Amino acid sequence: MVRLGASVVDRLSLQLTLVLFLSVVVVTLFTALLTAPQRDEIGEFYLGNRTMSPLRNGLAMCGDYLSAATLLGSTGLVALTGYDGLLYLCGTAVAWMMVLLLIAEPLRNTGRFTLGDTLATRLSRMQRPVRLALALCTLTITVLYLVAQLVGSVALLTQFTGEPSAATRALCVVVIGTVVIVYAAIGGMPGATFIQIVKAVMLISGVTVTAVMVLHRFDWNIENLLAAAADNSGQGTRFLEPGLRYGAGVTSKLDFLSLQLAIVLGLAALPHVMMRLLAPKSVDVLRTSVVWAMGLVSLVCLAAGILGLGATAVLGSETIARNDRTGNAAVLLLAHDLGGAVLTALLSCLAFVTLLAVAAGLTLAAASSLAHDLYGEVIRRGRATETEELAVARLAAAVIGVLGMLLALVSWGANSATLAFLAFAIAASAILPTLVFSLFWRRFTAQGALLSLCGGLLCSVVLVVFSPVVSAAPAALYPDADFAWFPLQNPGIVSIPAGFLLGWLGSILSRPEPKETYEDFEVRSLVGAD
Template identity: 90%
Template sequence: MVTTGAAVVDRFGLQLTVVLFLSVVVVTLFTALLTAPQRDEISEFYLGDRAMTPLRNGLAMCGDYLSAATLLGSTGLVALTGYDGLLYLGGTAVAWMMVLLLIAEPLRNAGKYTLGDTLALRLPRTQRPVRLALAVCTLTITTLYLVAQLVGSVALLTQFTGEPSAATRTLCVVVIGTVVIVYAAIGGMPGATFIQIVKAGMLISGVTVTAVMVLNHFDWNMNALLGAAADNSGTGTRFLEPGLRYGASTTSKLDFLSLQLAIVLGLAALPHVMMRLLAPRQTAVLRSSVVWAMGLVSLVCLAAGILGLGAAAIVGSDTIAETDRKGDAAVLLLAHALGGGVLTALLSCLAFVTLLAVAAGLTLAAASSLAHDLYGEVIRKGRAKETEELAVARLAAAVIGVLGILLALVSWGANTATLAFLAFAIAASAILPTLVYTLFWRRFTAQGALLSLCGGLVGSVLLVVFSPVVSSMPSSLYPDADFAWFPLQNPGIVSIPAGFLLGWLGSVMSRPEVPEIYEDFEVRTLVGAE
């Protein structure tokens, strides 16, 4: 999200956005404090209210998954690249099918608070090294994603003020980061759930109403909308055909496939999404919750596609690119054209709340893994009292939040999409193979889990380091250097198969686990246990 430095929103829009955002923050913070765990029970802090309805759970899942990239980045991608952007949104919506069909029920049945508990149940003899490796992967994924959200807040601020000063950047990141710490450390899962539900409701309402305004602008004639988008895109009918961004060469096609694999497979292994899957008390509620989440995410993706086409048709792709070459300003420019400063302020506030909510979920997931898996089970070997572990979880949330703030200030110019997609790739390459093998393969061993976790993590990071993301291109982190031998910007197409291969290799080369352990585990994944 690197902008040209031109302000998109006028002074009135900025003032109204600040008022709206502060109002939402004050209300949600007050409610989070009221709903915070009142007892020293880690189950309430980690899982929250386990008796929530499927709709509320689905809204929370939707809120956990949808980030500002969906509202700003995806809309801009459609506005600038047309068909290819719509194809990208399709992958975002399809990702939930993987969760519903493969992961959700067996994970909830076998899990307790974190994925580490599931692995410990499956590999009890050597659970501590596996928990440690899993905690490292979880911390890496959540920190990358958290930094992306905090850097994104600066990029969004740029739409209002132009290129911000160092002091303004610091203030923005510190304020957002501090609120996130309060949500996660004090509110726990109940507080995070409330902000996610509020954010999801606002996001669904905001994009749906704006999409209806776009369709109404063209008298509900999709042909008119598509025709105007193509005419004002600067590329004519090519705007509505594949290949404008991802089909120019074989490398770009492979890059798109790699990106889609990371998104579709990575969602099922994102730590904050997996925590949400463990919350419902009954599998029937979980199943309905995931269906609700899938439907709501699909609705938002459909609306985002309409907004992208509307931005190209009404504002023009050239105008969007001149304002922000990444396209992140598209939805704000469209809002200003349709509803003036008021609609622009509403969508801008929505983007800030979206950043805040996703960051809170990530911080809570990281804190839970560090407190429960690393401290409670590895360091204290399961002997920690609940009050002790809860205190560590709150402290860990504060530490993760501060770490995210510092890293965001250091890397404020980084491409937020790259950080987020790397987090997805690591989740799909390290955690997903371990999770799938744990749930469904009898022969899986602890050495297979360690190889899969460590190999997927290291492999993903190394491939990105030696890719055009870091060097060899004008848009790279170090454009003047050239040590990129891996041609793709997303490592998923290589690192995901490598993660599965390493898990298989480590398992067949080590001594099998006791057969009775898997038999008991399999029964639990099928019928569950309270």
């Protein structure tokens, strides 16, 4: 998290941001109430209106996926590390290829409301333990990611107020968390979809306009922009070469590879992204929606790269690092130089709205898994009424929101990016192997699913606990302690193969599923059933 002694944004920008943010919140909350499910139907609450066009679905997917880290953290990484930061942005964009080519169609064809429904169709035995393990993984991932968003809201507030007091931190987290609960608990998928579309349109417009302003300053000449960035980076031509951040040694390179694996593979298994893949009415709509999402995410990543280079070219790396050593303030400093208080307020408001949209999707995904998989299928054994399950889903959304707020207040000093990347690593290590094996391996069994889910989760968490993220590093949670024996900050390079290995091992050592179960599942995954 960013810790500054003084704010980097002036008072006028703060006032404009507050007015814009409150206006967006009021409008979106009112719309969420209007579009909220009017009937006690879990399908409407979980998946919303399935008649949306591919463009609107693509915008919602883009809004659900891109967090404030893309706007603030990624641009700052590019501003301070140049080539390595651009390489990091590529992973964010390429991740959607994994979704389009491997996961989207068969998941949509075989799923109903959650991944648990897909696994129940695929596996004939031990469905309740598998759903329980899946709900545990989903809750862990979504809560970690939710806490990252709430901690990020405090980091963003720091850009305006400097180091916030405990009361200011608590107020910021509670306000953001309460609005998120209303979106998820009352609005359901329709309410969350609206704020995600609004956020996506604002994000795409904001970063594109600012990137155009950067290019205009350098006469639309990329070479001039790159040369100015290199000159003001303090690193010369090394700024445009690999290795400035991730080339210090073998450990640094492995850490970067581990992080990229977690991002590229984890996207396809994030619970809120998988819920979004189940929402389109047909496979054609889904396919076009994902293509739209890929294009929009790539556009945002391209613009973020230009903003990062522009910040270095206009301001210089030394100025950016002096205001914020992590670089999160780079885009706001650049906006103030290019467009004054108005542009700064627009991008700041955009960052807060981005936090809201992602947090709403996460809360809804967690609530859906707890209500449908855990309560409806494990506890009530499929006998819960729709009214009963819907009430549990709304209550679960409120509980998860409160839990996220409490954890954010306790761990406000944690690095929000680290929490988010851990969530990606768990998704790639536990849920992705289970999903891939279920869709494409005939021999996969319930025991393999349990081992993959529980083993991938446990392996990821243990490796992070004994990594420099928690101890033995200046930026660690406990910098004065030293119990880190795992050298990497992201466990993906070890935990992802471990998740696949455990799924394979559990399946090989257990009795095969009935032959007809997979054959029926395979037909459904190819043809679909609405």
